[in-house]
Amino acid sequence: MQIPMMKEYTPPPKPPPPVQVDQEISIPSDHHAGAPSVFGDEDALLSVTSEAYEVSTKHTDRSGSNRTRYSQGSYYTMDSKELKASELRPKSKEDPAMILGDPNKDSHSGSRYGQDKPLNIASNRLVARDKEIATLKACFQRLMSNDDDDEEEAKQQIKNKELVLISGQSGVGKTSVVQTLEDDDIAKSGICITGKFTMTSSNRPYLGISDALNKAFQTVIGQSKNESVSKAIQDELNQEVPLLRALVPCLREILGNTESKAPADLDYEELENGLERLKYAFRFLIRVLCQEFTPFLLVLDDLQWADIQSLQVLDSLISDINNENKLMIVGTYRSDEVDENSLLYNKIMALHEKEEDFQFRITTIKLNPFSVDDIDRLIQTAISSTEESSQIKDLSELCLKRTHGNPFFVIEFLKMLHTERLLVYDSSKEQWDWTLSTIEDSTMSTANVVVLLHERMAKMPKQVQIILQYAAYLGSSFREATLELIWSTYGTMRALGNKEPLSNLLAIIIRESFFEKIRGGYRWVHDKVQEAALYFTGDVRPTVQLDIGTTLYYCLKAEQLEDDIFNVVDLINNGNAKKRPEFANVNLRAAEKARGISAFQAAAKYASHGMELLTDTRWSDNRSLTLKLYTMAVEMEMILGHTDVAEKYREEILKNGNYTVTETLPLKLSKAQSLAVVALHFDEAVGYCLSVLKELDCRLIVARALVPVQMPIKLLSTMSKVKKLDVDFFKGMGTMSDPKLRAIASITNYVKYAAFVGGDLFLSLICICKLTEMTLKHGLNEFSGITVASLGMTALLVQQDCELADKIMQMALSIQEQLGKTRATEVLYTSYAFGWPWLKPLRDSLDPMRRAYTVGVQTGEMVHAMWGLMANVIMIPYALGTPIETIVAECAGVVAQADEAKQMGQALDAKVFWQMLLNLNLSTKDGGAKLEGKMYSKANDNNDFTIHLSTVHLCEGELLIFHGEYEAAAERAISKGDLFAKQSPLMFFNMSETFNRGVALYVMAQKTNKRVYKKEAKSIRKQVDKWAKSGNPNVGHFSLLLQAEQEALEKKHDAADESYRKAITAATKGNYLQYMALFHERYSDFLLNVQSSKEDSAHHLNEAARYFEEWGATTRAQSLRDSLK
Secondary structure (H helix, E strand, C coil), X not given: CCCCCCCCECCCCCCCCCCCCCCCCCCCCCCCCCCCCCCCCHHXXXXXXCXXXXXXXXXXXXXXXXXXXXXXXXXXXXXXXXXXHHHCCCCCCCCCCCEECCXXXXXXXXXXXXXXXXXXXXXXXXXXXXXXXXXXXXXXXXXXXXXXXXXXXXXXXXXXXXXXXXXXXXXXXXXXXXXXHHHXXXXXXXXXXXXXXXXXXCCXXXXXXXHHHHHHHHHHHHCCCHHHHHHHHXXXXXXXXXXXXXXXXXXXXXXXXXXXXXXXXXCHHHHHHHHHHHHXXXXXXXXXXXXXXXXXXXEEEXXXXXXXXXXXXXXXXXXXXXXXXXXXXXXXXXXXXXXXXXXXXXXXXXXXXXXXXXXXXXXXXXXXXXXXHHHHHHHHHHCCCCCCCHXXXXXXXXXXXXXXXXXXXXXXXXXXXXXXXXXXXXXXXXXXXXXXXXXXXXXXXXXXXXXXXXXXXXXXXXXHXXXXXXXXXXXXXXEHHHHXXXXXXXXXXXXXXXXXXXXXXXXXXXXXXXXXXXXXXXXXXXXXXXXXXXXXXXXXXXXXXXXXXXXXXXXXXXXXXXXXXXXXXXXXXXXXXXXXXXXXXXXXXXXHHHHHCXXXXXXXXXXXXXXXXXXXXXXXXXXXXXXXXXXXXXXXXXXXXXXHHHHHHHHHHHCCCCCCCCCCHHHHHHHHHHHXXXXXXXXXXXXXXXXXXXXXXXXXXXXXXXXXHHHHHHHHHHHHHHHCCCCCCCCCCCECCCHHHHHHHHHHHHHHHHHHHCCCHHHHHHHHHHHHXXXXXXXXXXXXXXXXXXXXXXXXXXXXXXXXXXXXXXXXXXXHHHHCCCCHHHHHHHHHHHHHHHCCCHHXXXXXXXXXXXXXXXXXXXXHHHHHHHHHHHHHHHHCCCCHHHHHHHHHHHHHHHHHCCCHHHHHHHHHHXXXXXXXXXXXXXXXXXXXXXXXXXXXXXXXXXXXXXXXXXXXXXXXXXXXXXXXXXXXXXXXXXXXXXXCCCCXXXXXHHHHHHHHHHHHHHHHCCHHHHHHHHHHHHHHHHHHHCCCCCCHHHHHHHHXXXXXXXXXXXXXXXXXXXXXXXXXXXXXXXXXXXXXXXXXXXXXXXXXXXXXXXXXXXXXXHHHHXXXXXXXXXXXXXXXX
């Protein structure tokens, strides 16, 4: 529910001095000037509107008291007496969701009619929810029973996560159903933690998630597990700790409470990665909690009010395949507030689609309103009757008519009947008594329990009514100190007569089941009770919100204000304060916090509201604040994809005053980001960035037309400088601190990116040289690691200087160690996919690729994280000859994770590899040597990105070679040439792809003796030999096999025989199964067609079939065996 905006209100000109919560606060005399406050209008606060309580008829009940019947279905006693705190004694709380039980506890103490036997309404058990409870417990037992299953096949089917979604109207008992599981099962071995989203705070980012985690870590503190938990979090989430402290305040006690602010200079990429970083941080915190408490049950209440970021985190937690611990998430939501257009509905649909891929179960439980039989059972329990009677049935039917079967409403209705003595216990007869006709005449049907709750509140002491309305604006739960602060500020001036101590008022409120006590404060017993208090005097009153908001803003301690900044600012904004820079500034603070936790929509909202609170002379009177708010708005709207809105704000800034280049840098950076990363207008982005660099006195190039001439000169100069440096030169180097230089580096990096993607490799190389020299001269920046790594690969690609490349690559890793996780994923993936494989064994890249994936998930850098995952479990294992079935088993997980991270390119390329692997296996019915099948079809592929095209090209070639389609492979080698090398320069697959082309060409050269095949084959052999002689450890077996093929072609039979044997030995030593098979096949062909040794040929052909079978290429293995028959 959004609290409506009302007319403007004049806030106090000065804040009151900070006070302690037990101290009276003096509010400036003009605090309410300009608009009457509800706190200053006693009648408005304490009376009920005439519309809500219009009298329609009068009657006399059985006790003789005068009663009034109301048109809105309310039940107000005209002669009720005001309750005093001294007349009430504390009682145990009541559960509002049809919880029944202990008959010895009074459900209506304080009645003006004296002591009476209470209804049996307490907190022991639920009525009429047996089926739903059984379903919930079955999910829990299923989760826990997995421990007892040791069969390997069964283990593969185990799902260690359960998601239960409980829906129904407000008041049907969703929360109470969940509590039965907590009481009966979880408490024995694990922990149940509840986080709640609220109707007045639906825009507060991560509210329910952070609420639950805060409670969970309070339990950790209580069990003295701080040290181990702190170390685990600090080690894994070091960079995110400041944000986690802000979201989960209790972590300050575990992790320490160092002050931190959200960084103000994150670029577009880092901002976009922020949500992924937080999702990983939440995942890790849940893993830690799951290890400490087994099972861990997370309850998220009222998901219909959850923000989009919280729903994404929910998705992330339940789909965390790396969390091997038992986790059960229960989400509740109001079914009548969720339709197919809602965020929650669409998220639920998306989760159903992911259920199988991510190995979790979804169970849905729908709670319906009570039937007559359910109400009959409830009444029997309430009056402690075990006998069915027509009188009870008639009362049940009337209750159904009056309440529409809503359980919470039914209980409130019965309590009202009891309070009004329409339902009484006759001690002389020892039975309950009521007259149905009297109840019918005294009540009317209504679908809204709020009206009934208004009646109960109207009977409370006036000071209790004030407290209830104050608390309604504080959310679903609140600290007692906060309520004490509000009461200390306004209680004296608003109370009639002597102000009661808050403790006395709270005793009444708890006794009457409006609040219930929780750790550190109170919460409403039900959302409907809070709603009733919120609308007690009619409409929501903005002046109340503003009074509360300004009081909290001025009086809370800095740390508390930071924790509650969203609530406080929402109260101020909804109170419609007049334009005032101070309130504009607090909106900026809220926007900065929202931006820091990747809540971009909230940040945009606060920035926009802050701008509205500025005066008409904002650009002259509050220039700095105005610029910050507009700049924030530009950044956030661009992140959200609202480029037109962002451009409008940008133009507003530029037309209002002359700003220095430094002042407008954030705008220029966002413009560069928009062109290069969002709009993908690469050439325009290059032109714009070059103009910005010129404004910053940085002349990157002389002219675009001269770039091909300038590049070689610049590259040689930079290489010469780096070559003279010691490999440890960058160790201990300081960081670049000058904002202008950092801006130049950022803009230059955008030029590099836009130029490379746009096809201008020369300009991209100039940018690499520029960034390298800036690092040498001014210190490390966030781009230094990837820049130097790119320079090392340039030494390989352009200069083919392996020694220099090795040295520069080591420098890059040294730089990255100092920079930490910032851009580490890009450095790791790029270095170990494109650099080190030309210098070191490919197997050495496996662990770094795994680290690239892990670090990328931690930092939110999902682009290279997914490439790292693919390289680690698909691409490198394939190149190394890992059995195909082992790789296929990983493919579904890679595709699912890439889809989840919205990395569609990686997901598609994983499917291409997956299809290739399936086609190599005879057990599938896919397209053989043609790249077609259930996972991928080229006919349906419209993706024309270069990287994807190179993947398709590579896999098509692999299928041709390993299906023995040498003629087609050779023709393709002639027509396509080194296309893959051009599309993916330095990618490690260049080695095998080049070699495979050479094999096909040699086969056809020997078969046809055509010059075209011989020429191309010889050229490839020379290239592979050059790699081998330069020290590349991954191509030795390739070089030997091509040498054998060349010697066979030249009829050097003895030399060829020896080279084939050496090639087979080299492949066997490396355990390259696919090449062991291929080399035996080629040697068999040589023995048969050149040496005429059929027996030896058959032996090696059988060996080829055996290794193809072991590798998993059963299609080819069977084909070779068939050729022997």
